[in-house]
Amino acid sequence: xxxxxxxxxxxxxxxxxxxxxxxxxxxxxxxxxxxxxxxxxxxxxxxxxxxxxxxxxxxxxxxxxxxxxxxxxxxxxxxxxxxxxxxxxxxxxxxxxxxxxxxxxxxxxxxxxxxxxxxxxxxxxxxxxxxxxxxxxxxxxxxxxxxxxxxxxxxxxxxxxxxxxxxxxxxxxxxxxxxxxxxxxxxxxxxxxxxxxxxxxxxxxxxxxxxxxxxxxxxxxxxxxxxxxxxxxxxxxxxxxxxxxxxxxxxxxxxxxxxxxxxxxxxxxxxxxxxxxxxxxxxxxxxxxxxxxxxxxxxxxxxx
Amino acid sequence: xxxxxxxxxxxxxxxxxxxxxxxxxxxxxxxxxxxxxxxxxxxxxxxxxxxxxxxxxxxxxxxxxxxxxxxxxxxxxxxxxxxxxxxxxxxxxxxxxxxxxxxxxxxxxxxxxxxxxxxxxxxxxxxxxxxxxxxxxxxxxxxxxxxxxxxxxxxxxxxxxxxxxxxxxxxxxxxxxxxxxxxxxxxxxxxxxxxxxxxxxxxxxxxxxxxxxxxxxxxxxxxxxxxxxxxxxxxxxxxxxxxxxxxxxxxxxxxxxxxxxxxxxxxxxxxxxxxxxxxxxxxxxxxxxxxxxxxxxxxxxxxxxxxxxxxxxxxxxxxxxxxxxxxxxxxxxxxxxxxxxxxxxxxxxxxxxxxxxxxxxxxxxx
Numbered sequence: 001x002x003x004x005x006x007x008x009x010x011x012x013x014x015x016x017x018x019x020x021x022x023x024x025x026x027x028x029x030x031x032x033x034x035x036x037x038x039x040x041x042x043x044x045x046x047x048x049x050x051x052x053x054x055x056x057x058x059x060x061x062x063x064x065x066x067x068x069x070x071x072x073x074x075x076x077x078x079x080x081x082x083x084x085x086x087x088x089x090x091x092x093x094x095x096x097x098x099x100x101x102x103x104x105x106x107x108x109x110x111x112x113x114x115x116x117x118x119x120x121x122x123x124x125x126x127x128x129x130x131x132x133x134x135x136x137x138x139x140x141x142x143x144x145x146x147x148x149x150x151x152x153x154x155x156x157x158x159x160x161x162x163x164x165x166x167x168x169x170x171x172x173x174x175x176x177x178x179x180x181x182x183x184x185x186x187x188x189x190x191x192x193x194x195x196x197x198x199x200x201x202x203x204x205x206x207x208x209x210x211x212x213x214x215x216x217x218x219x220x221x222x223x224x225x226x227x228x229x230x231x232x233x234x235x236x237x238x239x240x241x242x243x244x245x246x247x248x249x250x251x252x253x254x255x256x257x258x259x260x261x262x263x264x265x266x267x268x269x270x271x272x273x274x275x276x277x278x279x280x281x282x283x284x285x286x287x288x289x290x291x292x293x294x295x296x297x298x299x300x301x302x303x304x
Numbered sequence: 305x306x307x308x309x310x311x312x313x314x315x316x317x318x319x320x321x322x323x324x325x326x327x328x329x330x331x332x333x334x335x336x337x338x339x340x341x342x343x344x345x346x347x348x349x350x351x352x353x354x355x356x357x358x359x360x361x362x363x364x365x366x367x368x369x370x371x372x373x374x375x376x377x378x379x380x381x382x383x384x385x386x387x388x389x390x391x392x393x394x395x396x397x398x399x400x401x402x403x404x405x406x407x408x409x410x411x412x413x414x415x416x417x418x419x420x421x422x423x424x425x426x427x428x429x430x431x432x433x434x435x436x437x438x439x440x441x442x443x444x445x446x447x448x449x450x451x452x453x454x455x456x457x458x459x460x461x462x463x464x465x466x467x468x469x470x471x472x473x474x475x476x477x478x479x480x481x482x483x484x485x486x487x488x489x490x491x492x493x494x495x496x497x498x499x500x501x502x503x504x505x506x507x508x509x510x511x512x513x514x515x516x517x518x519x520x521x522x523x524x525x526x527x528x529x530x531x532x533x534x535x536x537x538x539x540x541x542x543x544x545x546x547x548x549x550x551x552x553x554x555x556x557x558x559x560x561x562x563x564x565x566x567x568x569x570x571x572x573x574x575x576x577x578x579x580x581x582x583x584x585x586x587x588x589x590x591x592x593x594x595x596x597x598x599x600x601x602x603x604x605x606x607x608x609x610x611x612x613x614x615x616x617x618x619x620x621x622x623x624x625x626x627x628x629x630x631x632x633x634x635x636x637x638x639x640x641x642x643x644x645x646x647x648x649x650x651x652x653x654x655x656x657x658x659x660x661x662x663x664x665x666x667x668x669x670x
């Protein structure tokens with residue numbers, strides 16, 4: 001009987017003493033879940049609210065019923081927006097701007113990063129720092145001088161850049177190129193020097209080293225930089241607001257705000273729908289390239 | 305013909321000299337090893353031969369052509385790096401064929417050459433793998449395969465075995481020697497490991513502080529070092545150096561060591577050494593294997609002496625013994641059966657046929 005009690009006692013006590021690590025781990029997990037849930041609620045509430053509102057008619061939005069519930073769901077807002085030529089023009093403009101900006105950015109920054117990280121030349125280190133400093137200048141400081149600049153260009157050459165969607169193709173790279181170049185410099189720096197020396201001895205030119213060795217090896221970094229460039233050029237608000245005014249030249253973020261807010265009349269249903277539609281492309285891209293993006297952020301995994 | 309010639313080769317990094325004017329002739333099909341401590345300029349020299357470093361002064365020629373301003377790809381060389389430098393996104397086949405593909409060699413020709421090299425190195429089964437999926441030794445083989453495939457005039461090896469564990473290193477060393485015997489390509493090999501240098505080389509080039517100390521076959525360097533640096537660098541455990549004096553007595557010379565020890569100089573060296581009698585700054589050098597236990601039939605140039613041991617290190621086939629002469633630690637190698645024990649006196653035998661006399665001021669072996 002005595003032995004039985006000792007076994008009884010040691011039975012439950014053993015996993016506790018043995019499992020102090022796992023209890024600690026469980027507590028840590030609980031806390032992380034707690035904060036993750038808070039985080040998720042904080043960040044997902046606005047999109048959920050947008051989704052709910054986008055499914056309501058104006059009458060229902062104006063009605064003082066529970067704003068978190070759709071009583072009479074309708075796709076009216078989607079139908080209206082997707083058949084309005086104005087809205088489709090915004091999408092087209094945004095797409096054009098983003099595609100061109102992303103292409104230009106990636107070409108320029110990959111070439112620049114390769115030159116700055118591998119072809120040691122006079123002033124390359126200073127130049128690399130300079131590029132990063134460019135990124136630190138806020139756009140709020142730049143849009144007036146840029147505006148003035150484009151006006152001067154028009155004055156002297158007759159080329160009208162203001163109020164044209166393609167002016168954004170000239171302006172956005174000032175935001176995307178420095179940061180992407182910086183990311184790529186870091187990524188290229190993690191590629192062992194012997195790899196390009198081996199390529200050099202194998203007979204590769206600088207361009208072949210870049211295209212056949214560096215780009216494939218640094219692909220995760222390039223994808224991360226591409227996503228960044230796309231996000232910036234898709235969501236940029238201040239520059240298009242300052243440089244474009246005609247409704248056929250607007251891009252989505254500005255277009256939604258200017259065309260759907262008439263005076264003090266806010267067409268909430270359509271604004272939310274437009275914002276949701278505008279948010280879709282980055283979401284899709286993130287979803288597909290997430291793995292690469294994460295791999296790109298945890299750079300340096302190229303050893304071997 | 306692929307001889308490599310270096311003439312007054314100099315390399316400065318900003319004002320710091322790395323290589324201070326070296327001359328070297330490497331003949332066709334020769335296996336030459338550059339060896340020295342880190343920072344001696346051996347890797348820089350190799351990289352200058354490869355064309356990866358600019359030359360500050362002097363001349364490099366490969367196969368009779370000066371290549372100072374020839375880019376690496378046109379020097380007809382292949383290099384194996386310490387960290388292998390395999391292209392991580394390519395398969396073994398793609399890695400090995402990269403150079404040929406850039407040269408636009410026909411596909412079936414490429415396949416033939418890669419398969420030939422893969423057979424030499426015994427990596428035929430690995431051709432479809434990525435470098436990630438290979439072990440260190442296999443990666444090393446692939447790196448060598450990439451060099452062989454290009455059928456260059458000269459192979460350059462930059463410490464290729466340093467990343468491998470001790471056992472694999474010995475195995476790959478033999479492998480490299482075998483490959484060289486098969487392909488007979490002129491080879492320049494850099495290492496800091498003197499054992500690697502001795503075992504692989506037709507000739508060893510010992511470098512120190514940007515200069516060549518001595519060039520010679522492994523045996524020459526071992527038995528006839530020209531400087532105190534070479535004497536101390538080649539051989540493990542290293543040669544013992546004991547400050548000494550040189551005296552003349554009754555027509556014979558003798559080396560006077562601290563602690564009342566004195567050894568007669570072998571008579572065949574009397575002529576060579578006589579002019580140094582009475583000089584200060586002399587150092588007596590003797591390798592550990594020439595300090596052994598005594599035995600019956602000793603020759604006239606072997607001298608008995610007695611010492612109290614400080615430490616013994618049994619190695620199985622031999623026992624390393626350590627004792628002090630005039631405050632200098634001296635190492636010897638005795639038979640495990642000689643009964644060497646720490647703190648015990650033991651009769652030892654110095655084989656003076658292999659002694660060296662060194663001028664400490666100039667660092668030259670006399």
